[in-house]
Amino acid sequence: MAVSLREYRARIKSTESMKKITRAMELIAASRIIKAQQRAQAAAPYARELTRAVSAVATFSNVDHPLTREEENPKRAAVLIVTSDRGLAGAYSSSVLKEAERLAEKLRSEGKEIDTYIAGRKGEAYYKFRQRPIVQAWTGFSDQPSYDVAAEIGAALIESFLKEQGEEGDVDEVHLVYTRFRSMLTQEPTAVRLLPLEVVEAEEGGTAERPDPSDVLPLYEFEPSAEEVLDGLLPQYVQSRVFFALLQAAASELAARQKAMKSATDNADELIKKYTRIANQARQAGITQEISEIVGGVNALADANASQE
Amino acid sequence: MAENLTVSLVAADRTVWSGEATMVIARTVEGDVGVLRGHAPMLSLLTDAVVEIAEADGDVVIAVVDGGFLSVAGDRVSILSERAVLASEVDVDQARAELEEARGLLGSGGEAEHRVRRAEARIRAVERAR
Numbered sequence: 001m002a003v004s005l006r007e008y009r010a011r012i013k014s015t016e017s018m019k020k021i022t023r024a025m026e027l028i029a030a031s032r033i034i035k036a037q038q039r040a041q042a043a044a045p046y047a048r049e050l051t052r053a054v055s056a057v058a059t060f061s062n063v064d065h066p067l068t069r070e071e072e073n074p075k076r077a078a079v080l081i082v083t084s085d086r087g088l089a090g091a092y093s094s095s096v097l098k099e100a101e102r103l104a105e106k107l108r109s110e111g112k113e114i115d116t117y118i119a120g121r122k123g124e125a126y127y128k129f130r131q132r133p134i135v136q137a138w139t140g141f142s143d144q145p146s147y148d149v150a151a152e153i154g155a156a157l158i159e160s161f162l163k164e165q166g167e168e169g170d171v172d173e174v175h176l177v178y179t180r181f182r183s184m185l186t187q188e189p190t191a192v193r194l195l196p197l198e199v200v201e202a203e204e205g206g207t208a209e210r211p212d213p214s215d216v217l218p219l220y221e222f223e224p225s226a227e228e229v230l231d232g233l234l235p236q237y238v239q240s241r242v243f244f245a246l247l248q249a250a251a252s253e254l255a256a257r258q259k260a261m262k263s264a265t266d267n268a269d270e271l272i273k274k275y276t277r278i279a280n281q282a283r284q285a286g287i288t289q290e291i292s293e294i295v296g297g298v299n300a301l302a303d304a305n306a307s308q309e
Numbered sequence: 310m311a312e313n314l315t316v317s318l319v320a321a322d323r324t325v326w327s328g329e330a331t332m333v334i335a336r337t338v339e340g341d342v343g344v345l346r347g348h349a350p351m352l353s354l355l356t357d358a359v360v361e362i363a364e365a366d367g368d369v370v371i372a373v374v375d376g377g378f379l380s381v382a383g384d385r386v387s388i389l390s391e392r393a394v395l396a397s398e399v400d401v402d403q404a405r406a407e408l409e410e411a412r413g414l415l416g417s418g419g420e421a422e423h424r425v426r427r428a429e430a431r432i433r434a435v436e437r438a439r
Contacts, residue, residue, distance in 0.1 A: 042323040049319055049387045053352060053380050147321040147391060220382070223353030224339055232354045232378060236391065243321060 005286060008279035012272055019268035025088065026261035029254045032143060033184070036251040039144070040181075043247060047240050054237050056220050057230050065227075066162055067234045068197045074172035077107045078115040078135070078160060080153065080194075080242075082178035082249040083123030085142040090260035092179065092187070092253055093122040099189035100177045107175070115160070115171055119153065119246065135160075135169070143253060145246035147239075153246075154239030161195045178245040179252035185259075187252035194241060197234060313365045314346055316386045318372055320393040325372060329365040333386050335379050336360075342379070350382045357426045359396075359434045360388055371396040373434040375427050394431075396438035404431040 081100045083093045104114050118124050118137040127134050136156060141149050163170035174195035179187045222229045317327035333344045336358035344351075355377050362370040377390025411424035 039322065043321065045317065045324050046319045046321050046389060049317070049380070049389050053378065053387075053389070056352060056380070056382075150321075151391065220350045220352045220380075223337055223342075223351060228338075229352050229354055229378065232376070236377075236389075239391075240321065 005279055005282045008275050008282060012275045012279065015268050015271045015275065019265055019272070022261045022264040022268060026258055026265060029258035029261060033251060033254040033258060036144070036247065036254055037181075040244075040247040040251060043147075043240075043243060047244055050233070050237050050240050054230075054233050057222070057226055057233060065230050065234055067158070067195060067238070070196050071165065071172035073165075074110075074112055075165065076115060076171045077112045077173040077175060078117055078157060078171040079103060079107075079175045079177060080117040080119065080157065081123050082176070082245055083118065083120035083126075083142070084249075084253045085121040085139055087122060088260060089253055089257035092256035092260075093120070093126070096177060096179055096189045096249075097123060097126055099191055103175060103177060103191045107173075112173070115169075117153075117157065119249075141246075143250050145243070145250055147243055150243035150246055151239045154235065154242045157195065157242070158235055158238055176242070176245055178249045179256075181248045181251040181255065184255050187255055194238065197238065312346070314344065314384050314386050316362055316388070318360065318362070318370075318374075318388045318393055319390075321391045325393045325395060326362065326370055330362045330370075330386075331365055332361075332363040333379075333388070334361040334363075335374075335388065337379065344379075344381050344386055346384055348381050348384075352378060352380045354378050355388070355390065357423070357430045359430060359437060360393075361437075371434050371438045373399065373427075373430050375430070396434040399431045399435050401432065401435050404428050404435070408432065 079100060081096060083096050087093070107114055115135045116127060116132065117135055118127065119139070120142045121139045124134065124137045124139060138149060138153055157174050160169050160171050161174055165172065173193060175191055176194045177189065177191045180190045181187055313329040313331055314333065315327075316330045316333055318325045319327075331345070335342055335344075336356055337353040338356055339353070342351075342353065355374055357375045358373070360372045360374055362372070364370055372393055372395045374388065374390035374393045377388065377393065380387045380389070405428075408425060408428035411421050411428055414421035415425065
């Protein structure tokens with residue numbers, strides 16, 4: 001009995017140290033989430049102004065830009081999947097990947113081939129393990145993405161989009177799969193089409209990003225020309241959309257991690273309670289046994305003495 | 310009607326400066342442009358250069374942009390640039406080092422030229438702000 005008591009004590013100890021770790025991770029995620037949200041907010045003015053400018057150009061000039069042009073017969077689609085670099089975030093990465101699978105299924109049924117681009121180590125590992133080809137992967141920034149990374153990803157996607165059909169690495173559509181941060185409790189994986197661009201007031205920014213419908217866009221003068229302004233604007237618009245997706249994904253990842261770690265801590269608590277009960281039981285059983293052994297021994301001695309007399 | 314322009318200088322990840330100003334001077338791809346109150350609506354591309362904002366209380370804010378664009382509409386001026394910084398935030402030594410390095414790479418491609426221009430703009434901004 002004493003052996004199992006020791007075993008239970010050891011188990012309680014290891015569960016306690018695990019609990020300390022998960023608790024710490026929960027707190028870290030909680031504090032980072034606030035920062036991630038602030039970053040998302042700080043990036044909002046840029047996205048808003050950019051959207052305004054793009055819709056201004058789109059309204060006053062005949063938009064026919066390579067980035068907005070629909071291919072007549074799309075054959076290949078690029079999908080950028082935004083996952084996390086690290087695990088321990090509950091179902092975060094797997095639900096994004098599931099959403100990506102769904103999108104891939106849909107695109108395939110439309111007769112398009114798929115080029116996969118990935119952000120985040122988890123997604124990369126998932127595809128590598130299944131030996132599926134990845135065109136390009138970016139890793140190492142998932143919980144605090146910088147604009148430079150977004151610009152790099154955006155540039156790579158634009159480059160392959162702009163290639164002519166039939167050229168090596170050409171894609172006719174670019175889709176983006178990421179997790180949208182709705183609140184601390186809900187994050188939902190979403191798939192959006194990034195290219196060809198549909199110039200609408202970015203629906204994903206919420207009301208804050210939408211210019212007031214009553215404020216009529218003025219008649220702009222474009223310098224040097226509407227086309228050249230558009231040339232400069234659209235790539236930045238794409239990059240800002242990518243950046244927006246990365247920021248949302250970062251906030252979602254942290255929220256998911258916080259939630260996962262909170263339930264891990266709760267589970268550890270419960271385990272400790274259970275093990276303590278069992279350990280107490282074992283301890284009491286041990287004591288009872290010892291007592292009955294002593295009593296038995298005394299009785300036996302008493303009996304022996306009595307028979308001698 | 311407001312007396313001044315409402316200016317916001319926005320980088321991709323933050324608002325660098327915003328407030329009331331009397332005048333904004335920026336360098337577009339076609340040359341310098343000064344914006345005063347009542348300017349016609351305009352959208353133009355900027356080059357890597359210095360932007361000057363004359364604040365309403367007389368101070369001058371100097372910032373560096375690398376590309377981006379300027380939009381003017383109804384006395385609202387927005388300057389958008391992926392990496393906009395105020396002159397006071399520029400690290401001169403770092404900019405000089407960057408300039409040296411980029412000059413060394415000149416001739417190897419368009420990227421180096423771009424970096425030279427950017428570093429030069431930064432140094433110029435700091436000198437102007439003195």
